[in-house]
Amino acid sequence: xxxxxSALDNCGLIAAFVxxxxxxxxxxxxxxxxxxxxxxxxxxxxxxxPSSHSAFVTALAAGVGAQWGYDSxxxxxxxxxxxxVMYDAMGVRRQAGFHATAINTLVANAYGTRGEGATTTGxxxxxxxxxxxxxxxxxxxxxxxxxxxxxxxxxxxxxxxFVGRLQERPLREHIGHTPVQVVAGAVTGIVIGIAVSFxxxxxx
Numbered sequence: 625x626x627x628x629x630s631a632l633d634n635c636g637l638i639a640a641f642v643x644x645x646x647x648x649x650x651x652x653x654x655x656x657x658x659x660x661x662x663x664x665x666x667x668x669x670x671x672x673x674p675s676s677h678s679a680f681v682t683a684l685a686a687g688v689g690a691q692w693g694y695d696s697x698x699x700x701x702x703x704x705x706x707x708x709v710m711y712d713a714m715g716v717r718r719q720a721g722f723h724a725t726a727i728n729t730l731v732a733n734a735y736g737t738r739g740e741g742a743t744t745t746g747x748x749x750x751x752x753x754x755x756x757x758x759x760x761x762x763x764x765x766x767x768x769x770x771x772x773x774x775x776x777x778x779x780x781x782x783x784x785x786f787v788g789r790l791q792e793r794p795l796r797e798h799i800g801h802t803p804v805q806v807v808a809g810a811v812t813g814i815v816i817g818i819a820v821s822f823x824x825x826x827x828x
Contacts, residue, residue, distance in 0.1 A: 632824075636687035636702065639820040643683030643813045647676035650812075675801040677713050678809030679816070681706035686817025691824070710810060713801045724799070731790045 631637060651672040656662050658673075666672055685702035692698050801809070 634687075635691040635821050635824040636684045636698075636817075638824060639687035639813075639817040640680050640684040642820060643679040643816040644676050646816060647674050647679035647809055647812055650674060651676075670799050671801060671805075673805045673808055674812050675710075675713055675805045675809030678706075678710050678801070678806045679813035681709045682810045682813030683817040683820070684813075686814050687821055687824075690818065690821030706810075710806050714803055714806050715800075727790065731787060 648667045651666040651669070651674075652662065652664050654673040655666055681702070685699065685706050688702045689696070689699040
């Protein structure tokens, strides 16, 4: 009876999944080695070393190339997507993080901080980043509720409410990557993609 193909035979898919899990798992370790505190929540956070986005797309490309050929259209598409994702990680997303830092600093300096964990030290801000940036508001206190956007608050309640929302829940700052983090993620993805290809393609 011929063997029925399944998702487990898709080298690119498996490699991408393994790479993103491995990259996220490495973030608390690399942060600790760099002299930071042991923060397991970094395994679920964006930003950090290495870039899990880069690892994801490069592992996908390596797996696709190994299974369908490095001269295939699928490999070309995977490489193009990888380039866009890594460029955005170093460019658009990193700049968005800079903008968030600037806005948070301006609001903190001009209006002060208030509410659950909003401090100028950045400690709670990091904790909020790790938790996905959601603010657990209190309806009785008039604080914005989770799931509301900043623009909803701005247009519905005015600029003062918008500033208050930023005081309660600062913008997420760690959403992009440095070039070193992106390169490290790319290397991680390529290595994992090649390793997975030996086990998946080699079994066919």
